Amino acid sequence: MTKRPRTELQSDLTPISDMCAAFDVTPRTLRFYEAKELLSPVRVGTRRLFTRRDRARLTLILRGKRFGFSLEEIRQTLDLYDRTGSDAAQRQRACEIARERLAIMEAQRAELDVAIAELKTELAASEARFPVTHRAAE
Amino acid sequence: MTKRPRTELQSDLTPISDMCAAFDVTPRTLRFYEAKELLSPVRVGTRRLFTRRDRARLTLILRGKRFGFSLEEIRQTLDLYDRTGSDAAQRQRACEIARERLAIMEAQRAELDVAIAELKTELAASEARFPVTHRAAE
DNA sequence: CGTTACGCTGACGTTAACGTCAACTGCTCT
DNA sequence: AGAGCAGTTGACGTTAACGTCAGCGTAACG
Structure with missing residues:
Protein backbone atom coordinates (compact mmCIF):
# COMPACT_ATOMS: atom_id res chain seq x y z
CA MET A 1 0.00 0.00 0.00
CA SER A 70 10.82 42.81 -3.68
CA LEU A 71 9.58 40.44 -1.01
CA GLU A 72 9.06 43.34 1.34
CA GLU A 73 6.93 45.20 -1.19
CA ILE A 74 4.97 42.04 -1.79
CA ARG A 75 4.45 41.48 1.91
CA GLN A 76 2.87 44.89 2.29
CA THR A 77 0.55 44.46 -0.67
CA LEU A 78 -0.41 41.01 0.53
CA ASP A 79 -1.86 42.39 3.69
CA LEU A 80 -4.72 43.87 1.72
CA TYR A 81 -5.99 40.44 0.81
CA ASP A 82 -6.73 39.24 4.29
CA ARG A 83 -6.43 42.07 6.70
CA THR A 84 -9.96 41.77 7.94
CA GLY A 85 -9.24 41.75 11.61
CA SER A 86 -7.31 44.98 11.88
CA ASP A 87 -8.39 48.41 12.88
CA ALA A 88 -9.57 51.12 10.52
CA ALA A 89 -6.26 52.94 10.37
CA GLN A 90 -4.43 49.79 9.35
CA ARG A 91 -6.96 48.92 6.68
CA GLN A 92 -6.80 52.42 5.33
CA ARG A 93 -3.03 52.21 5.21
CA ALA A 94 -3.30 48.89 3.38
CA CYS A 95 -5.63 50.46 0.83
CA GLU A 96 -3.24 53.33 0.34
CA ILE A 97 -0.38 50.96 -0.33
CA ALA A 98 -2.55 48.95 -2.68
CA ARG A 99 -3.50 52.04 -4.65
CA GLU A 100 0.17 52.92 -5.00
CA ARG A 101 0.98 49.42 -6.21
CA LEU A 102 -1.90 49.60 -8.60
CA ALA A 103 -0.61 52.82 -10.09
CA ILE A 104 2.85 51.32 -10.42
CA MET A 105 1.46 48.25 -12.11
CA GLU A 106 -0.63 50.23 -14.54
CA ALA A 107 2.38 52.35 -15.43
CA GLN A 108 4.36 49.17 -15.83
CA ARG A 109 1.72 47.81 -18.13
CA ALA A 110 1.85 50.88 -20.31
CA GLU A 111 5.63 50.73 -20.45
CA LEU A 112 5.48 47.05 -21.18
CA ASP A 113 3.26 47.70 -24.18
CA VAL A 114 5.77 50.17 -25.52
CA ALA A 115 8.65 47.80 -24.91
CA ILE A 116 6.86 44.95 -26.62
CA ALA A 117 6.06 47.08 -29.64
CA GLU A 118 9.64 48.31 -29.90
CA LEU A 119 11.10 44.86 -29.55
CA LYS A 120 8.74 43.55 -32.19
CA THR A 121 9.78 46.30 -34.58
CA GLU A 122 13.43 45.70 -33.93
CA LEU A 123 13.03 41.99 -34.30
CA ALA A 124 11.19 42.34 -37.59
CA ALA A 125 13.85 44.70 -38.90
CA SER A 126 16.60 42.38 -37.78
CA GLU A 127 14.99 39.38 -39.38
CA ALA A 128 14.43 41.29 -42.60
CA ARG A 129 18.07 42.30 -42.83
CA PHE A 130 19.30 38.80 -43.33
CA PRO A 131 17.75 35.70 -44.86
CA VAL A 132 16.34 33.44 -42.22
CA THR A 133 18.06 30.16 -42.84
CA HIS A 134 15.56 27.68 -44.14
CA ARG A 135 12.59 28.79 -42.22
CA ALA A 136 9.24 27.79 -43.61
CA ALA A 137 7.59 30.81 -45.13
CA GLU A 138 4.00 31.59 -44.44
CA MET B 1 48.56 75.78 -26.93
CA SER B 70 18.62 40.96 -14.53
CA LEU B 71 21.44 42.98 -16.00
CA GLU B 72 22.74 39.91 -17.74
CA GLU B 73 19.39 39.20 -19.35
CA ILE B 74 19.19 42.81 -20.39
CA ARG B 75 22.67 42.73 -21.86
CA GLN B 76 21.76 39.85 -24.10
CA THR B 77 18.55 41.43 -25.31
CA LEU B 78 20.34 44.71 -25.89
CA ASP B 79 22.59 43.14 -28.45
CA LEU B 80 19.69 42.87 -30.82
CA TYR B 81 19.44 46.63 -31.08
CA ASP B 82 22.85 47.23 -32.59
CA ARG B 83 24.45 43.96 -33.48
CA THR B 84 24.87 44.90 -37.11
CA GLY B 85 28.49 43.98 -37.43
CA SER B 86 28.31 40.39 -36.38
CA ASP B 87 28.06 37.22 -38.34
CA ALA B 88 24.85 35.48 -39.31
CA ALA B 89 25.01 32.96 -36.49
CA GLN B 90 25.33 35.66 -33.88
CA ARG B 91 22.49 37.69 -35.30
CA GLN B 92 20.34 34.63 -35.43
CA ARG B 93 21.16 33.90 -31.83
CA ALA B 94 20.24 37.46 -30.92
CA CYS B 95 16.92 37.11 -32.68
CA GLU B 96 16.25 33.90 -30.86
CA ILE B 97 16.90 35.51 -27.52
CA ALA B 98 14.74 38.45 -28.49
CA ARG B 99 11.87 36.18 -29.40
CA GLU B 100 12.16 34.47 -26.05
CA ARG B 101 12.14 37.80 -24.25
CA LEU B 102 9.18 38.86 -26.29
CA ALA B 103 7.26 35.78 -25.28
CA ILE B 104 8.15 36.37 -21.65
CA MET B 105 7.05 39.97 -21.87
CA GLU B 106 3.76 39.12 -23.48
CA ALA B 107 3.08 36.52 -20.84
CA GLN B 108 4.02 39.08 -18.25
CA ARG B 109 1.59 41.53 -19.77
CA ALA B 110 -1.21 39.01 -19.61
CA GLU B 111 -0.41 38.19 -16.03
CA LEU B 112 -0.16 41.85 -15.20
CA ASP B 113 -3.65 42.41 -16.52
CA VAL B 114 -4.96 39.67 -14.27
CA ALA B 115 -3.09 41.02 -11.29
CA ILE B 116 -4.37 44.54 -11.90
CA ALA B 117 -7.94 43.32 -12.19
CA GLU B 118 -7.65 41.27 -9.01
CA LEU B 119 -6.08 44.06 -7.06
CA LYS B 120 -8.78 46.47 -8.24
CA THR B 121 -11.47 44.06 -7.12
CA GLU B 122 -9.85 43.53 -3.77
CA LEU B 123 -9.34 47.23 -3.31
CA ALA B 124 -12.93 48.03 -4.18
CA ALA B 125 -14.17 45.38 -1.76
CA SER B 126 -11.89 46.65 0.95
CA GLU B 127 -12.98 50.23 0.46
CA ALA B 128 -16.62 49.22 0.40
CA ARG B 129 -16.24 47.52 3.75
CA PHE B 130 -15.61 50.81 5.49
CA PRO B 131 -16.12 54.46 4.56
CA VAL B 132 -13.05 56.14 3.19
CA THR B 133 -13.81 59.76 3.93
CA HIS B 134 -14.04 59.38 7.65
CA ARG B 135 -14.52 56.66 10.13
CA ALA B 136 -18.13 55.82 10.65
CA ALA B 137 -18.67 55.84 14.39
CA GLU B 138 -20.90 52.84 14.50
C1' DC C 1 15.57 -3.51 15.21
C1' DG C 2 18.35 -0.98 12.14
C1' DT C 3 18.21 2.04 8.24
C1' DT C 4 16.51 4.95 4.82
C1' DA C 5 13.87 9.15 3.98
C1' DC C 6 11.98 13.26 5.07
C1' DG C 7 11.95 17.26 7.94
C1' DC C 8 13.84 20.65 11.33
C1' DT C 9 17.20 24.12 13.06
C1' DG C 10 21.21 26.89 13.03
C1' DA C 11 25.08 28.70 10.68
C1' DC C 12 27.84 29.99 7.07
C1' DG C 13 28.39 30.72 1.79
C1' DT C 14 26.98 32.96 -2.59
C1' DT C 15 25.46 36.15 -6.24
C1' DA C 16 23.72 40.45 -8.08
C1' DA C 17 23.82 45.16 -7.95
C1' DC C 18 25.39 48.45 -6.32
C1' DG C 19 27.33 51.87 -1.89
C1' DT C 20 31.24 53.77 0.38
C1' DC C 21 35.76 55.27 1.08
C1' DA C 22 40.56 56.43 0.27
C1' DA C 23 44.01 58.12 -2.54
C1' DC C 24 45.16 60.28 -6.80
C1' DT C 25 44.77 63.44 -11.08
C1' DG C 26 43.88 67.05 -14.02
C1' DC C 27 41.12 71.60 -14.72
C1' DT C 28 39.76 76.11 -13.49
C1' DC C 29 39.55 80.21 -10.90
C1' DT C 30 41.55 83.56 -8.15
C1' DA D 1 50.73 78.95 -6.58
C1' DG D 2 47.14 77.17 -4.06
C1' DA D 3 42.35 75.83 -3.42
C1' DG D 4 38.45 73.69 -4.97
C1' DC D 5 36.18 70.50 -7.76
C1' DA D 6 34.77 66.81 -10.90
C1' DG D 7 36.36 62.55 -12.19
C1' DT D 8 39.16 58.11 -11.84
C1' DT D 9 40.70 53.63 -9.97
C1' DG D 10 40.94 49.98 -6.64
C1' DA D 11 39.23 47.78 -2.62
C1' DC D 12 36.09 46.58 0.66
C1' DG D 13 31.15 46.77 2.62
C1' DT D 14 26.12 45.89 2.14
C1' DT D 15 21.51 43.99 1.19
C1' DA D 16 18.24 40.72 -0.73
C1' DA D 17 17.16 36.18 -1.61
C1' DC D 18 18.20 32.34 -1.27
C1' DG D 19 21.95 27.78 -1.46
C1' DT D 20 24.48 24.49 1.12
C1' DC D 21 25.87 21.75 4.79
C1' DA D 22 26.13 19.66 9.40
C1' DG D 23 23.75 17.65 13.08
C1' DC D 24 19.64 16.02 14.99
C1' DG D 25 14.72 13.97 15.42
C1' DT D 26 11.18 10.65 14.01
C1' DA D 27 8.24 7.83 11.45
C1' DA D 28 7.80 4.07 8.53
C1' DC D 29 9.76 0.15 5.83
C1' DG D 30 11.86 -4.31 5.42
Whole structure:
Protein backbone atom coordinates (compact mmCIF):
# COMPACT_ATOMS: atom_id res chain seq x y z
CA MET A 1 0.00 0.00 0.00
CA THR A 2 1.13 3.44 -0.76
CA LYS A 3 1.72 5.63 2.17
CA ARG A 4 -1.40 7.55 2.80
CA PRO A 5 -2.50 9.68 5.66
CA ARG A 6 -5.62 8.28 7.16
CA THR A 7 -9.15 9.40 6.56
CA GLU A 8 -8.18 13.01 7.14
CA LEU A 9 -7.03 13.89 3.65
CA GLN A 10 -8.98 17.07 3.48
CA SER A 11 -6.15 18.54 1.43
CA ASP A 12 -6.42 21.86 3.15
CA LEU A 13 -3.18 21.24 4.96
CA THR A 14 -0.31 20.66 2.58
CA PRO A 15 3.08 19.32 3.64
CA ILE A 16 6.21 21.08 2.48
CA SER A 17 7.15 18.50 -0.14
CA ASP A 18 3.81 18.88 -1.91
CA MET A 19 4.13 22.64 -1.79
CA CYS A 20 7.56 22.46 -3.39
CA ALA A 21 6.31 20.21 -6.14
CA ALA A 22 3.19 22.29 -6.79
CA PHE A 23 4.92 25.66 -6.91
CA ASP A 24 8.37 24.60 -8.07
CA VAL A 25 10.26 26.06 -5.16
CA THR A 26 12.70 24.58 -2.65
CA PRO A 27 11.97 23.91 1.01
CA ARG A 28 14.52 26.55 1.85
CA THR A 29 12.47 29.11 0.00
CA LEU A 30 9.30 28.27 1.90
CA ARG A 31 11.09 28.35 5.23
CA PHE A 32 12.64 31.64 4.21
CA TYR A 33 9.26 33.10 3.35
CA GLU A 34 7.92 31.96 6.68
CA ALA A 35 10.80 33.66 8.44
CA LYS A 36 9.95 36.82 6.55
CA GLU A 37 6.33 36.43 7.64
CA LEU A 38 5.04 36.00 4.14
CA LEU A 39 3.67 32.58 4.98
CA SER A 40 2.46 31.15 8.27
CA PRO A 41 2.01 27.38 8.08
CA VAL A 42 0.63 25.58 11.09
CA ARG A 43 2.80 23.10 12.96
CA VAL A 44 2.24 19.49 13.77
CA GLY A 45 5.00 18.87 16.16
CA THR A 46 7.89 20.50 14.40
CA ARG A 47 6.63 19.99 10.86
CA ARG A 48 4.97 22.58 8.71
CA LEU A 49 1.57 22.25 7.14
CA PHE A 50 0.59 24.96 4.70
CA THR A 51 -2.97 26.18 4.57
CA ARG A 52 -5.18 27.28 1.72
CA ARG A 53 -4.32 30.82 2.71
CA ASP A 54 -0.62 30.05 2.39
CA ARG A 55 -1.15 28.66 -1.07
CA ALA A 56 -3.06 31.73 -2.17
CA ARG A 57 -0.37 33.98 -0.78
CA LEU A 58 2.41 32.00 -2.39
CA THR A 59 0.71 32.38 -5.76
CA LEU A 60 0.68 36.13 -5.26
CA ILE A 61 4.25 36.15 -3.99
CA LEU A 62 5.64 34.35 -7.01
CA ARG A 63 3.61 36.51 -9.35
CA GLY A 64 4.86 39.64 -7.64
CA LYS A 65 8.42 38.44 -8.01
CA ARG A 66 7.92 38.03 -11.73
CA PHE A 67 6.88 41.65 -11.86
CA GLY A 68 10.10 42.68 -10.20
CA PHE A 69 8.73 43.52 -6.76
CA SER A 70 10.82 42.81 -3.68
CA LEU A 71 9.58 40.44 -1.01
CA GLU A 72 9.06 43.34 1.34
CA GLU A 73 6.93 45.20 -1.19
CA ILE A 74 4.97 42.04 -1.79
CA ARG A 75 4.45 41.48 1.91
CA GLN A 76 2.87 44.89 2.29
CA THR A 77 0.55 44.46 -0.67
CA LEU A 78 -0.41 41.01 0.53
CA ASP A 79 -1.86 42.39 3.69
CA LEU A 80 -4.72 43.87 1.72
CA TYR A 81 -5.99 40.44 0.81
CA ASP A 82 -6.73 39.24 4.29
CA ARG A 83 -6.43 42.07 6.70
CA THR A 84 -9.96 41.77 7.94
CA GLY A 85 -9.24 41.75 11.61
CA SER A 86 -7.31 44.98 11.88
CA ASP A 87 -8.39 48.41 12.88
CA ALA A 88 -9.57 51.12 10.52
CA ALA A 89 -6.26 52.94 10.37
CA GLN A 90 -4.43 49.79 9.35
CA ARG A 91 -6.96 48.92 6.68
CA GLN A 92 -6.80 52.42 5.33
CA ARG A 93 -3.03 52.21 5.21
CA ALA A 94 -3.30 48.89 3.38
CA CYS A 95 -5.63 50.46 0.83
CA GLU A 96 -3.24 53.33 0.34
CA ILE A 97 -0.38 50.96 -0.33
CA ALA A 98 -2.55 48.95 -2.68
CA ARG A 99 -3.50 52.04 -4.65
CA GLU A 100 0.17 52.92 -5.00
CA ARG A 101 0.98 49.42 -6.21
CA LEU A 102 -1.90 49.60 -8.60
CA ALA A 103 -0.61 52.82 -10.09
CA ILE A 104 2.85 51.32 -10.42
CA MET A 105 1.46 48.25 -12.11
CA GLU A 106 -0.63 50.23 -14.54
CA ALA A 107 2.38 52.35 -15.43
CA GLN A 108 4.36 49.17 -15.83
CA ARG A 109 1.72 47.81 -18.13
CA ALA A 110 1.85 50.88 -20.31
CA GLU A 111 5.63 50.73 -20.45
CA LEU A 112 5.48 47.05 -21.18
CA ASP A 113 3.26 47.70 -24.18
CA VAL A 114 5.77 50.17 -25.52
CA ALA A 115 8.65 47.80 -24.91
CA ILE A 116 6.86 44.95 -26.62
CA ALA A 117 6.06 47.08 -29.64
CA GLU A 118 9.64 48.31 -29.90
CA LEU A 119 11.10 44.86 -29.55
CA LYS A 120 8.74 43.55 -32.19
CA THR A 121 9.78 46.30 -34.58
CA GLU A 122 13.43 45.70 -33.93
CA LEU A 123 13.03 41.99 -34.30
CA ALA A 124 11.19 42.34 -37.59
CA ALA A 125 13.85 44.70 -38.90
CA SER A 126 16.60 42.38 -37.78
CA GLU A 127 14.99 39.38 -39.38
CA ALA A 128 14.43 41.29 -42.60
CA ARG A 129 18.07 42.30 -42.83
CA PHE A 130 19.30 38.80 -43.33
CA PRO A 131 17.75 35.70 -44.86
CA VAL A 132 16.34 33.44 -42.22
CA THR A 133 18.06 30.16 -42.84
CA HIS A 134 15.56 27.68 -44.14
CA ARG A 135 12.59 28.79 -42.22
CA ALA A 136 9.24 27.79 -43.61
CA ALA A 137 7.59 30.81 -45.13
CA GLU A 138 4.00 31.59 -44.44
CA MET B 1 48.56 75.78 -26.93
CA THR B 2 47.37 72.25 -26.71
CA LYS B 3 44.64 71.07 -28.97
CA ARG B 4 41.38 72.47 -27.83
CA PRO B 5 38.26 71.75 -29.85
CA ARG B 6 36.06 74.75 -29.27
CA THR B 7 33.02 73.60 -31.14
CA GLU B 8 32.58 70.33 -29.35
CA LEU B 9 29.97 67.78 -30.23
CA GLN B 10 28.24 68.34 -26.96
CA SER B 11 24.95 67.02 -28.20
CA ASP B 12 26.35 63.61 -28.81
CA LEU B 13 28.93 63.21 -26.08
CA THR B 14 27.60 63.50 -22.57
CA PRO B 15 29.77 63.70 -19.43
CA ILE B 16 29.00 61.47 -16.49
CA SER B 17 27.44 64.18 -14.33
CA ASP B 18 24.89 65.03 -17.01
CA MET B 19 24.08 61.37 -17.46
CA CYS B 20 23.48 60.98 -13.74
CA ALA B 21 21.19 63.99 -13.67
CA ALA B 22 19.30 62.96 -16.78
CA PHE B 23 18.71 59.35 -15.76
CA ASP B 24 18.73 59.71 -12.00
CA VAL B 25 21.53 57.24 -11.37
CA THR B 26 24.85 57.49 -9.56
CA PRO B 27 28.28 57.59 -11.20
CA ARG B 28 28.97 54.27 -9.55
CA THR B 29 26.05 52.74 -11.41
CA LEU B 30 27.30 53.97 -14.78
CA ARG B 31 30.81 52.74 -14.11
CA PHE B 32 29.37 49.45 -12.97
CA TYR B 33 27.36 49.12 -16.17
CA GLU B 34 30.47 49.87 -18.19
CA ALA B 35 32.37 47.17 -16.34
CA LYS B 36 29.54 44.79 -17.19
CA GLU B 37 29.78 45.86 -20.83
CA LEU B 38 26.31 47.31 -20.91
CA LEU B 39 27.69 50.73 -21.78
CA SER B 40 30.83 51.72 -23.63
CA PRO B 41 31.53 55.43 -23.27
CA VAL B 42 34.49 56.89 -25.12
CA ARG B 43 37.41 58.28 -23.18
CA VAL B 44 39.00 61.69 -23.26
CA GLY B 45 42.08 61.05 -21.24
CA THR B 46 40.67 59.13 -18.34
CA ARG B 47 37.20 60.64 -18.39
CA ARG B 48 34.10 59.07 -19.79
CA LEU B 49 31.91 60.58 -22.45
CA PHE B 50 28.68 58.77 -23.14
CA THR B 51 27.37 58.56 -26.65
CA ARG B 52 23.90 58.65 -28.10
CA ARG B 53 24.12 54.88 -28.26
CA ASP B 54 24.89 54.73 -24.55
CA ARG B 55 21.90 56.87 -23.75
CA ALA B 56 19.61 54.69 -25.82
CA ARG B 57 20.97 51.59 -24.14
CA LEU B 58 20.65 53.08 -20.67
CA THR B 59 17.01 53.82 -21.35
CA LEU B 60 16.47 50.19 -22.24
CA ILE B 61 18.51 49.00 -19.27
CA LEU B 62 16.49 50.94 -16.74
CA ARG B 63 13.27 49.91 -18.38
CA GLY B 64 14.34 46.28 -18.32
CA LYS B 65 15.15 46.57 -14.64
CA ARG B 66 11.66 47.85 -13.92
CA PHE B 67 10.34 44.71 -15.56
CA GLY B 68 12.40 42.57 -13.26
CA PHE B 69 15.06 41.44 -15.72
CA SER B 70 18.62 40.96 -14.53
CA LEU B 71 21.44 42.98 -16.00
CA GLU B 72 22.74 39.91 -17.74
CA GLU B 73 19.39 39.20 -19.35
CA ILE B 74 19.19 42.81 -20.39
CA ARG B 75 22.67 42.73 -21.86
CA GLN B 76 21.76 39.85 -24.10
CA THR B 77 18.55 41.43 -25.31
CA LEU B 78 20.34 44.71 -25.89
CA ASP B 79 22.59 43.14 -28.45
CA LEU B 80 19.69 42.87 -30.82
CA TYR B 81 19.44 46.63 -31.08
CA ASP B 82 22.85 47.23 -32.59
CA ARG B 83 24.45 43.96 -33.48
CA THR B 84 24.87 44.90 -37.11
CA GLY B 85 28.49 43.98 -37.43
CA SER B 86 28.31 40.39 -36.38
CA ASP B 87 28.06 37.22 -38.34
CA ALA B 88 24.85 35.48 -39.31
CA ALA B 89 25.01 32.96 -36.49
CA GLN B 90 25.33 35.66 -33.88
CA ARG B 91 22.49 37.69 -35.30
CA GLN B 92 20.34 34.63 -35.43
CA ARG B 93 21.16 33.90 -31.83
CA ALA B 94 20.24 37.46 -30.92
CA CYS B 95 16.92 37.11 -32.68
CA GLU B 96 16.25 33.90 -30.86
CA ILE B 97 16.90 35.51 -27.52
CA ALA B 98 14.74 38.45 -28.49
CA ARG B 99 11.87 36.18 -29.40
CA GLU B 100 12.16 34.47 -26.05
CA ARG B 101 12.14 37.80 -24.25
CA LEU B 102 9.18 38.86 -26.29
CA ALA B 103 7.26 35.78 -25.28
CA ILE B 104 8.15 36.37 -21.65
CA MET B 105 7.05 39.97 -21.87
CA GLU B 106 3.76 39.12 -23.48
CA ALA B 107 3.08 36.52 -20.84
CA GLN B 108 4.02 39.08 -18.25
CA ARG B 109 1.59 41.53 -19.77
CA ALA B 110 -1.21 39.01 -19.61
CA GLU B 111 -0.41 38.19 -16.03
CA LEU B 112 -0.16 41.85 -15.20
CA ASP B 113 -3.65 42.41 -16.52
CA VAL B 114 -4.96 39.67 -14.27
CA ALA B 115 -3.09 41.02 -11.29
CA ILE B 116 -4.37 44.54 -11.90
CA ALA B 117 -7.94 43.32 -12.19
CA GLU B 118 -7.65 41.27 -9.01
CA LEU B 119 -6.08 44.06 -7.06
CA LYS B 120 -8.78 46.47 -8.24
CA THR B 121 -11.47 44.06 -7.12
CA GLU B 122 -9.85 43.53 -3.77
CA LEU B 123 -9.34 47.23 -3.31
CA ALA B 124 -12.93 48.03 -4.18
CA ALA B 125 -14.17 45.38 -1.76
CA SER B 126 -11.89 46.65 0.95
CA GLU B 127 -12.98 50.23 0.46
CA ALA B 128 -16.62 49.22 0.40
CA ARG B 129 -16.24 47.52 3.75
CA PHE B 130 -15.61 50.81 5.49
CA PRO B 131 -16.12 54.46 4.56
CA VAL B 132 -13.05 56.14 3.19
CA THR B 133 -13.81 59.76 3.93
CA HIS B 134 -14.04 59.38 7.65
CA ARG B 135 -14.52 56.66 10.13
CA ALA B 136 -18.13 55.82 10.65
CA ALA B 137 -18.67 55.84 14.39
CA GLU B 138 -20.90 52.84 14.50
C1' DC C 1 15.57 -3.51 15.21
C1' DG C 2 18.35 -0.98 12.14
C1' DT C 3 18.21 2.04 8.24
C1' DT C 4 16.51 4.95 4.82
C1' DA C 5 13.87 9.15 3.98
C1' DC C 6 11.98 13.26 5.07
C1' DG C 7 11.95 17.26 7.94
C1' DC C 8 13.84 20.65 11.33
C1' DT C 9 17.20 24.12 13.06
C1' DG C 10 21.21 26.89 13.03
C1' DA C 11 25.08 28.70 10.68
C1' DC C 12 27.84 29.99 7.07
C1' DG C 13 28.39 30.72 1.79
C1' DT C 14 26.98 32.96 -2.59
C1' DT C 15 25.46 36.15 -6.24
C1' DA C 16 23.72 40.45 -8.08
C1' DA C 17 23.82 45.16 -7.95
C1' DC C 18 25.39 48.45 -6.32
C1' DG C 19 27.33 51.87 -1.89
C1' DT C 20 31.24 53.77 0.38
C1' DC C 21 35.76 55.27 1.08
C1' DA C 22 40.56 56.43 0.27
C1' DA C 23 44.01 58.12 -2.54
C1' DC C 24 45.16 60.28 -6.80
C1' DT C 25 44.77 63.44 -11.08
C1' DG C 26 43.88 67.05 -14.02
C1' DC C 27 41.12 71.60 -14.72
C1' DT C 28 39.76 76.11 -13.49
C1' DC C 29 39.55 80.21 -10.90
C1' DT C 30 41.55 83.56 -8.15
C1' DA D 1 50.73 78.95 -6.58
C1' DG D 2 47.14 77.17 -4.06
C1' DA D 3 42.35 75.83 -3.42
C1' DG D 4 38.45 73.69 -4.97
C1' DC D 5 36.18 70.50 -7.76
C1' DA D 6 34.77 66.81 -10.90
C1' DG D 7 36.36 62.55 -12.19
C1' DT D 8 39.16 58.11 -11.84
C1' DT D 9 40.70 53.63 -9.97
C1' DG D 10 40.94 49.98 -6.64
C1' DA D 11 39.23 47.78 -2.62
C1' DC D 12 36.09 46.58 0.66
C1' DG D 13 31.15 46.77 2.62
C1' DT D 14 26.12 45.89 2.14
C1' DT D 15 21.51 43.99 1.19
C1' DA D 16 18.24 40.72 -0.73
C1' DA D 17 17.16 36.18 -1.61
C1' DC D 18 18.20 32.34 -1.27
C1' DG D 19 21.95 27.78 -1.46
C1' DT D 20 24.48 24.49 1.12
C1' DC D 21 25.87 21.75 4.79
C1' DA D 22 26.13 19.66 9.40
C1' DG D 23 23.75 17.65 13.08
C1' DC D 24 19.64 16.02 14.99
C1' DG D 25 14.72 13.97 15.42
C1' DT D 26 11.18 10.65 14.01
C1' DA D 27 8.24 7.83 11.45
C1' DA D 28 7.80 4.07 8.53
C1' DC D 29 9.76 0.15 5.83
C1' DG D 30 11.86 -4.31 5.42
